[in-house]
Amino acid sequence: MVKRFDGREYNELRKINIKLNVVDNAKGSAIFSFGDTVALAAVYGPKPSKMSLDYDKAFLRVRYNMLTFSTPERKKPTPGRREIELSEVIKRALEPALLLEEIPGSIVDIYIEILNADAGTRTASINAASLALSLAGIPMKDLVVGLAVGKIGEKIVVDLNKEEEDYDSEKLKKDPEKSKYIEYYGEGRATDIPVAIIPSEKKFTLIQLDGEISNKELNDALNLALEKSLEIKNLMKSNILKHLSSSGNFIY
Ligand code: ADP
Numbered sequence: 001m002v003k004r005f006d007g008r009e010y011n012e013l014r015k016i017n018i019k020l021n022v023v024d025n026a027k028g029s030a031i032f033s034f035g036d037t038v039a040l041a042a043v044y045g046p047k048p049s050k051m052s053l054d055y056d057k058a059f060l061r062v063r064y065n066m067l068t069f070s071t072p073e074r075k076k077p078t079p080g081r082r083e084i085e086l087s088e089v090i091k092r093a094l095e096p097a098l099l100l101e102e103i104p105g106s107i108v109d110i111y112i113e114i115l116n117a118d119a120g121t122r123t124a125s126i127n128a129a130s131l132a133l134s135l136a137g138i139p140m141k142d143l144v145v146g147l148a149v150g151k152i153g154e155k156i157v158v159d160l161n162k163e164e165e166d167y168d169s170e171k172l173k174k175d176p177e178k179s180k181y182i183e184y185y186g187e188g189r190a191t192d193i194p195v196a197i198i199p200s201e202k203k204f205t206l207i208q209l210d211g212e213i214s215n216k217e218l219n220d221a222l223n224l225a226l227e228k229s230l231e232i233k234n235l236m237k238s239n240i241l242k243h244l245s246s247s248g249n250f251i252y
Contacts, residue, residue: 018131057104148190193208
């Protein structure tokens with residue numbers, strides 16, 4: 001039976017890998033990967049800031065960067081428009097879960113580096129940042145979970161890889177090795193929907209949509225995202241608990 005390009009079921013995430021506190025000098029840091037997409041986040045702060053003295057809450061700064069070797073073709077080192085926009089998108093996805101009013105007059109910096117990219121870098125970044133923020137002790141009401149859902153051809157799936165994001169049944173028809181996948185996905189192209197969720201509140205803090213989808217399909221895709229966000233959150237949480245107990249910082 002034909003399945004997804006990489007053999008997954010429609011509701012199956014890529015393999016998740018989590019490594020915690022990997023940057024010595026950061027207050028908290030984490031690597032989060034969805035398959036071949038690998039994001040590193042490092043949190044510095046809260047530090048006192050003149051910039052935010054006028055504010056009644058801390059100031060959050062996010063910088064998302066793709067490393068030159070993260071893509072098959074060397075990426076230019078200078079931050080492009082996409083990176084500037086994604087920094088803002090990630091900041092807005094995280095902020096609703098942070099209790100920044102509890103640390104007024106300070107600044108929190110999050111540096112995100114994409115070590116390898118195979119689609120879903122913004123969602124892997126949100127998870128890495130969320131883990132790093134919690135290790136840094138930044139007050140938050142829950143972990144924010146990022147993941148992508150989407151429609152490929154006519155099929156709703158979770159956690160698209162790059163080959164799926166680039167899906168086009170017309171192109172596949174000309175490829176004798178890959179045309180069998182049309183049987184699984186159906187006709188059409190891909191619609192990618194990266195989302196971020198505060199699982200305890202079932203609240204979306206990010207929904208982006210690139211492509212076309214009906215209301216019913218969007219509803220199905222978002223419900224699939226809600227369901228899978230719990231699986232990711234549980235994995236993130238168990239990794240934090242394991243890390244804190246093994247580093248002697250936590251008595252369970
Ligand atoms: P996301 O990584 O969040 O899915 P995009 O939809 O913008 O964001 O990008 C999809 C994928 O396209 C990336 O994960 C990466 O694999 C690839 N990509 C994005 N920008 C570049 C680039 N400048 N050079 C090469 N590949 C890129």
